[in-house]
Amino acid sequence: MAEKKRHGAGPRASSQGTSGPTGQGMAGAMVPLEVALSGAIGARVRITTAPVSSTIEGTLFTACPITNLVAVNTAADNKQTAGDYRIIPVSRIQSFQLLSLAPSSHNADGPSFTDAVPPVHALDIRALKAREANAVGKLHESEARRGKGVTREAQDLFDAFSRTMPTRWDGTSIIVADAVAIAAPYRVDDCQPLVAGDTAALARVRKVLEMERKKIELRNASASIGTANTFSRSASAKDVRHPSTNPNPSPGPGAAGPRKGG
16 A cells, blocks of 8 residues: 555656647646656656656657656757757656657657657668578588588598688598698598599698698697696706705704714
8 A cells, every 4th residue: 555655756747838730738747757757758857857857858868668768868958869868767857858759750650769868760681591501501511511420630631621722521521622632631632633634633631631631740848848847847946945844854964963972
């Protein structure tokens, strides 16, 4: 009951100073704030806030029922899109006055995108579909370039060939320029021409394969050396002992032995 009373006593919107379509004044008409906000998008309004009293005048740009916020464009008139947009929580609105109605729509079914301020242009559906098809095509192409059930080395070789020649997978075999097939384990001797007697394509692919394998071997060797150096430094750091931490220090050469006699 208390909640209902609170809502019933909440802020009201006044339409004082506004004339209706027939020219008859509507002074004194009172409507719930939520209803007035939802029907006043695009209209000139004057909003007074509380507890910090301030007055904002401008075009009601939007009213969001989810965040309970309203945005007001403080430009001089409805046709101007530039201005200082003020965001106001609905809970802080003390009074809401409608100064002038929103521009009338030429659409008999109500407001359309062409009536929006700032203007909202229709989407180019054909361009969006073309963009979507292009993105899907690139995803399929990327998936086709990824070998199934192959090693990292095989994928590296495939990527190296594909940078200069058309390359595709045939199971676990690499097909280069639709002329030479490279079977696992992807050595020079594993290259076979798809057309008998095509020695030129075979020689070219073998030469590129040999060069790429040397690059991979050099990268692997460099990585192994780097790992070994890191392990060596770590082991050396563990072996270092500060003299003061030795629990049983040995006596130095000048240390005196036990004294005998009196």
